[in-house]
Amino acid sequence: MHNPLYFEEIGHRISLLAKNTPSRWGKMNSSQMLKHCDLVLKVVLRKVELPDINIVFRAIGAATKMEMQIFNNGIPRNMPTFRKLIVNFECDFDESKTNLLNTLEDFRTASENKELPDHHKLFGKMTEKDWGFLEYKHLDHHLKQFNV
16 A cells, blocks of 8 residues: 555555445445445544453464565455454444545555554554555455455
8 A cells, every 4th residue: 555556556445335235255345345344444543442352362363464565465254353343233324435545545645654553452463564554455456345
């Protein structure tokens, strides 16, 4: 997400979504997915606080981050997530899309200003590059879920 080309690519792919875009897997509709992605980005911006997790899950998270970076892997389908980030309620599509695009801009600003946190509850120590990589992978995963 630090490269303007990737940032613009994600924005363009989000713009291709429609309220009735079918998903290829999972339980969320496109409105819920947009809301979920917005919540995940808000974790980085310290607007959503995740609960502490035990040492076993932290070790798994750190290993997963390293494996994704070494092998440039994507996020597995139907991977568990923090309860606070699960969106299983109805969402307004246009509002969810607008909010996500605005939060993406906030993420870009925070990244440019070196204001991203140095730690994630699951993934452990984080650099600016780590945040950009993992947020891109997360958004890419969900946009592929809706074939965009």
